[in-house]
Amino acid sequence: MEIDIESIESQSVDVEVEEIDGSSLNNETQGDQLQRRKRKLTSKVWSHFVHLLLGPDKKLKAKYKHCSSAYLADSKYETETTLGRISFTSYAWSSLASDGYVCLIAHFIDNNWNLQKKVLNFSFMPPLHSGVVLSEKLYDFLSDWGIENKVFSVTLDNAFANGVYVDMLREQLVAKGVLVHNGDLFHMRCCAHILNLVVQEGLKQIDDSIVKIRDSVNYVKGSQVRKQKFLDCVKLVAIGDKKGLCQDVPTRWNSTYLMLESTLYYRRVFQHLELSDSNYKHCPSTAEWDKVEKIKTFLKLFYDATLKFYETKYPTANLYFPSIWHCCFMLKQYSEGDDEYLKCMAIAMWGKFQKYWSQFHLTLAITCVLDPHFKLGLVEFSYKKLYGDDCFECITMRSTLYSIFEEYNKNNKDSTSQKTNIFEYFMTEKEGSDDVDVIFKEFDEMSSVESSTASQKSKLDLYLDEPRLARNAELDILSFWKSNQFRYPALASMACDILAVPVSTVASEATFSVGGRVLNSFRSSLKPKTIEALVCTKDWLYGDKDFNEELEDLTQDIFNFSLKDDEPFSQVSSSPER
Structure with missing residues (x-):
């Protein structure tokens, strides 16, 4: 009987290992004892490994039970710690062998305020691909990773099943009380697909x-x-x-x-x-x-x-509102123009655009407000250009913005500014003093009222009151909020969650181009768990870097691995690729 590497459970769920604290390594020359932190091992893959004692190199290692190979077991490739909530993209795909797969990708900002993208699952999906089945599958993924309480949003294309799927998943998460603002920002429609549908609507009548x-x-x-x-x-x-x-x-x-x-x-x-x-x-x-x-x-x-959507590791979500709004505004202009053909195109496209614009503009608008180049200025300017002064959309956006901020403010225990009144501190009148003129008492009272009014402003108001940066000024928005996270803690937490929202599923589709390279005509018979291991391992180890030959060698080693029960650990037979 042969032990097939494909039978190993390849899905790693919060892999937690014994870890050496980095600070103790820095003091190793002084003879300080190595500090280790015991953490529960939750991945099923650890049932196939045995931990080894620390060697002279002081590196944690584990030996595979079915051979004598030892592997590093430290946290070098451990999943990054998320600073806030996690947003997701999901996409369904079929292989050359007509097998269905579903991919789940996490998008988040790590502790260093860097935007991260990680493939969590690339799982076999048997028919039927209904909304109910997809909802159950994705919730199982979240539960396995233990992140169902950290969900912020999910970005999907416009497939019919996705409507049912996202509604059921939202209800499930709202019932647990884990979604921000009762799930109003939970569903983000893929903007790339929407633009595609809008333009195709206009090109139905080819000139x-x-x-x-x-x-x-x-x-x-x-x-x-x-x-x-x-x-x-x-x-x-x-x-x-x-x-x-x-x-x-x-x-x-x-x-x-x-x-x-x-x-x-x-x-x-x-x-x-x-x-x-x-x-x-x-x-x-x-x-x-x-x-x-x-x-x-x-x-x-x-x-x-x-073109802005077709980036594997695309920029933060605040950059998309100006482009999407500009398309929307120009559609309105062309629909009122003199060119009959372009006018007919624009009217047809405007109707299609309005159908989806109302469902995602709120998220894009809030991300724009968190950009110090624009704040509320660009959003209010944009809505007035589209809908006129005092429009309902602008009022709704502002109301939702403040409501979400209050929710974050409550969670961060960062209520309105409570700085000590400097006038009250330095100018407290001593009891029984006859030296203070009566005329200055009125000034003291006026100063106290002005300071009290200023202290009632929320951190959101203070941020919005500050002058905007020049529109073309260069700025890394994540670095901006990293440097202001102690000044505006609630706003920084809000920015951390919202700026990581992917506005397109293009990243998921890019993953499937990798899947297509693995599932070619020669390897279409691979087991689903092996496929998931190859796709996820590539993403976890290499990310968006070029790997080519190194990964191909690793893949061939996996394919050639075979071991019989009666063989010693030191002897591994090399069988041809099956």
Whole structure:
């Protein structure tokens, strides 16, 4: 009988080991005794290991029971300690073998105020993928890790099952009383998917000029002879040929934008090709070229905004409100413009945008307020531009902001400022003193009232009253709140939680590109636990760094590992990859 490494439970849940305190190591030369902290081992994987005594190198090690190999067991790769709450992204995917998987990724700010992203689970998901099943699965993940009480938000795409799933999970967490503001900020819709849906809504009625552009590109790419004629025209009009000619995919609007951008660059070339090639019948007219230029400019707004979401380790959430609002504002402008085609596009897109904007703008607005570049100024300016003065949306946002702050203020025991009245401290009138003029008593009373009024301001009011930074001033917002966490403790805790909210599931989808590399046609028969071990281990050890050959060697070692019961620990047979 062989012991297969795939049978090992690879899911590590709050792996806790005996740990050497770093301060004692620094004093080792002075002969101080090593201080060790005993911690409960909660991961199932430890049933396959035996702890070893400290050796001369003073490093904690554990031996694998099924062979003689010893591994480091210190906390170098232990999950980072979170400073506040944790936000999540989740995404479902199918492998080449038609197996379903669900990924759970945690986003949080650690004790050093660095934004972190960790893959917690990459688990096999048997059918059916209903909202009820997904809710139970994700809650089990949170419970296994022991972080169900630290949840802040979850970011999902717009799949129908996700609506049921997030509602059930919210009810479950609200019942436990663990969500901020009764779960109003719990569900964050993927902004990248929303922008995609909005633009596709506008492109449902394709203009004839876009059809001609598409036919022109297809004509040039139709044969090698046509490509050569096109290159000859490029040389004749004396423009560079380094820019590629993009062919679009009708179902992907960003490829349509790139096609328009590239063909506009070669506009004179296509016009020359029409004169030199009698078979080319698709060249747009001058008026159509001008219309294509307007459409390209219109789509560029959304293309640039979408690019911000396609970062594996994207920036903090405060950077997205200006871009999303700008798209929203320009849609309104185009819907009231004179160009009929763009007006029809904008009206259709505005309706789709409004459907989702009301469901996520609040979270983005609050993150913007926590940015010292903008505070309430940009948010109020934005809402007034969209909805007019004294709009309901602005009032609701301000009310929610103060309500959430009071909740954090209560939890942090950081009530309104209670500084000692400096006037009262230094100018207390001595009993029985006849030296103080009567006229100064009125001044003392006035000063006392002014100081009392100032002390009633909350830390949020004090933060908002401070001058804003210049809009283009360089600032690391996490460093800002790290340096102000003792000055504004409740606000800093609030910033720590909200700024870590992912506004897109793109990070989850990037994980699945790694999954695709593991689950290729040669390895599609791997057991689900092995797949999870490979994906999670890569993320925990390497993060976003390049690993390539080192991980491939590690993977091959796992595949080649096989051990029979009657073999001694020192002999490990190497079997071919199965």
